[in-house]
Amino acid sequence: MPWVNHEMCSGCGICIQECPVGAMSIEDSGYADIDENDCIRCGKCHEVCPQEAVRHDGERIPQEVADNLRWVRKLLGHFREPAEQAAFMQRMIRFFNKQKKVNEKTIDAIKAAEDDSVKGIDAAIRDLPAERNTGSSKG
Ligand code: SF4
Ligand code: SF4
Known part of the structure; x- marks a missing residue:
């Protein structure tokens, strides 16, 4: 599943608005995170992130x-x-x-x-x- 590289995330919240199942949120740290249990692996967050902070699973x-x-x-x-x-x-x-x-x-x-x-x-x-x-x- 996708994941957020906090070093690249600006905390803009665009991905949170686009996620169809509410699986993303801004944590206390100010960066986005993905709830693995709720994510349906649609890839929208990856498509919309202007910072390319949503990364492919293989990088992990x-x-x-x-x-x-x-x-x-x-x-x-x-x-x-x-x-x-x-x-x-x-x-x-x-x-x-x-x-x-x-x-x-x-x-x-x-x-x-x-x-x-x-x-x-x-x-x-x-x-x-x-x-x-x-x-x-x-x-
Ligand atoms: S769209 Fe990208 S930069 Fe903006 S909060 Fe989401 S992961 Fe961070
Ligand atoms: S892959 Fe889809 S369901 Fe999962 S966090 Fe991104 S936008 Fe939400």
């Missing part, structure tokens, strides 16, 4: 990798023995591999549904194993 990859590594480092601190630490690191690799597979399968389903998006996504959900398609994979 290094930051998100750093966040993941900080999380791994924090959990790693609970394991003192080298063997425990090694086992933990293997579990983390399995966890991120699972996330990768979830993302790959989701992308495949979206691509397969391109011709008739709503029906295609509904069909892809129906095709999932019944006991596993009732909830979100986001934790």
Whole structure:
């Protein structure tokens, strides 16, 4: 999803007026921010920002990798023995591999549904194993 680079944002509020779902607001800092839960990924804020302060999601990859590594480092601190630490690191690799597979399968389903998006996504959900398609994979 888009995000606001505060160093580029002037706080003009144009994006807030254009956002169709009220997902943007000016924070106490005086800069715009996006509520990730409300944003529908329409891209209007990116189009209208005169400062180009609304940035593409891909620019945050290094930051998100750093966040993941900080999380791994924090959990790693609970394991003192080298063997425990090694086992933990293997579990983390399995966890991120699972996330990768979830993302790959989701992308495949979206691509397969391109011709008739709503029906295609509904069909892809129906095709999932019944006991596993009732909830979100986001934790
Ligand atoms: S339109 Fe751009 S500069 Fe103006 S508040 Fe929104 S993000 Fe900041
Ligand atoms: S992408 Fe669309 S929904 Fe999300 S914050 Fe920007 S204008 Fe609002």
